[in-house]
Amino acid sequence: MKCVECSKKLGYMEHRNSMDHFGVELCEYHQTRLVKLIEMNKTPIEAIQLYYGLKEAGVKAMLEWWDGNKSVDIAISRVKLNIEIDTEYHMLTHEQAINDLERAMHSFKNGFTTIRIPHVLIKHYLKETVNNILGIMEGLKANIKVI
Numbered sequence: 073m074k075c076v077e078c079s080k081k082l083g084y085m086e087h088r089n090s091m092d093h094f095g096v097e098l099c100e101y102h103q104t105r106l107v108k109l110i111e112m113n114k115t116p117i118e119a120i121q122l123y124y125g126l127k128e129a130g131v132k133a134m135l136e137w138w139d140g141n142k143s144v145d146i147a148i149s150r151v152k153l154n155i156e157i158d159t160e161y162h163m164l165t166h167e168q169a170i171n172d173l174e175r176a177m178h179s180f181k182n183g184f185t186t187i188r189i190p191h192v193l194i195k196h197y198l199k200e201t202v203n204n205i206l207g208i209m210e211g212l213k214a215n216i217k218v219i
């Protein structure tokens with residue numbers, strides 16, 4: 073039981089709190105930091121789980137990356153990939169849909185690809201989701217080379 077950020081050994085309660093709240097092993101210091109980030113950005117818990125899933129797979133990503141216009145849930149800058157977690161699919165209004173499309177358009181103009189991942193996918197298929205993102209990264213890398 074070690075913190076995935078700083079490798080500090082975790083106490084029983086520290087570990088249990090972290091697993092209950094985030095589903096990831098974090099020390100008290102890094103839990104507090106994450107709570108602040110979540111409060112500031114309304115980060116969905118699935119974004120955190122995906123971020124650490126990617127980290128485990130060796131991917132350097134950024135949580136709540138500010139792209140100049142908005143905060144992106146997860147960004148992988150090396151291949152210019154933005155990942156947004158959709159938490160309220162069933163409540164998507166046409167205003168939200170057009171906002172999403174506009175945001176995606178601005179990202180594309182900056183050379184970034186945006187993918188949206190439903191939160192339930194991360195809940196049930198974290199490993200497969202990470203593997204698919206690895207595949208997308210490979211594809212993007214190949215495209216960057218071509219250009």
Ligand SMILES: [Zn+2]
Binds near residue numbers: 079099
């Ligand atoms: Zn830590």
